[in-house]
Amino acid sequence: MASSEAQYDSDDGMDEFMDKFKTQRYKNAFSENNWEEEFNKVPMFMKTAPEEIDPNQYPELACLQAIIHDEDRTPEEIARSLKDEGNVFFKEKNYQKAIVAYTEGLKKKCGDQEVNTVLLTNRAAAHFHLGNMRSALNDAAAAKRIKPDHLKALIRGVQCCIELRNHAEALQWCEEALKAHPTDKKLLELRAAADKHKRAAERDARKAKAKEKKLHGVKEALLAAIKDRGIKLLQPVKSGKRGSDSEDEAEGSSAAISELSLDGLSSQEVTGAQVFLDEQGSLHWPVLFLYPEHQQSDFISAFCESNCFMDHLGVMFGEELPPWDTDRKYHPQNLQLYFEDEKTETLRQVHPETSLLKVLQHKRFFVKGGTPSFIILVNGSPFKKQFLSGKKTQGL
The missing domain is CATH 1.25.40.10 (Tetratricopeptide repeat domain)
Structure with missing residues (x-):
């Protein structure tokens, strides 16, 4: 050799x-x-x-x-x-x-x-x-x-x-x-x-596996909490399916809800926020407020389910009103909230003192894209009358 x-x-x-x-x-x-x-x-x-x-x-x-x-x-x-x-x-x-x-x-x-x-x-x-x-x-x-x-x-x-x-x-x-x-x-x-x-x-693989297992456990707990509350998640419409089919599927069975870890809770990719379960077992949702009169919006990244809408409206429209409210009319006591029931084409009014959880549990409310959204109008304003003209409205 x-x-x-x-x-x-x-x-x-x-x-x-x-x-x-x-x-x-x-x-x-x-x-x-x-x-x-x-x-x-x-x-x-x-x-x-x-x-x-x-x-x-x-x-x-x-x-x-x-x-x-x-x-x-x-x-x-x-x-x-x-x-x-x-x-x-x-x-x-x-x-x-x-x-x-x-x-x-x-x-x-x-x-x-x-x-x-x-x-x-x-x-x-x-x-x-x-x-x-x-x-x-x-x-x-x-x-x-x-x-x-x-x-x-x-x-x-x-x-x-x-x-x-x-x-x-x-x-x-x-x-x-x-x-x-x-x-x-x-x-x-x-x-x-x-x-x-x-x-x-090998160490990195073990860490990745442990992290994946932990995330899987978190997702399972989150979906279980959503399912236990009877909250319905609306999946994005897939190719070849009509919207009504997707809504019926989301409304109908718990099996459909269990598959929504990827589709129904997809808001993080768009907004950077996603519903989460805190240590006390409360859900916190990303929530979108829409102001069609001014084509403006507000985004709350973590709206606790036990809080009522007035808790947030009182902060957003308290002592200092937004600059786009030139007529200074967006005071909390003047505001009316609605959510859109797309299937029945109905705007359902929400009382500001109602908790977020109660609204999410309504039989006609579907969480779309992982982010509940609400329309806010000023009571008695000409725009509200025009906006609601020809639309069906109904209370909770």
């Missing part, structure tokens, strides 16, 4: 080169002093071809020459040449071209398993740097199948699993790799990191 140090020195020393490359400035850019010399290295612009072609000095020309003379070379020689070409692109951080070169090398299906292992491992590295973690993992796994103790393939496989948040699989890779390289520092560090991530993920 090859030592860890020997394994690190294989694969053309790319990792060592990259570590050193990060600390240096890019040296391959053309400058005013060397642009003619650099242009002369590009096959298209060469004035004269060199007598001897060094692949490190003339990689593009070496590649062209290799293509021309492919018929004279074995698949192993061509694969090694393509591997060298890919390494040049890799060192220049041109990972896409490196992948193309390594892929072409693998297509030669040479019999040298060491070359194939390096091609797969290096292509995995290029995919890894591009963020193609699944492709990188597949290449690392293929390299491991050829050479199970190949250190760089094993390390790359662990890194990919961690990036893919598959920490259990990362630990499995580590355990297999450490059998071949029990003292490798990098593998030990990766195993510790994978184990830490796995425990953190």
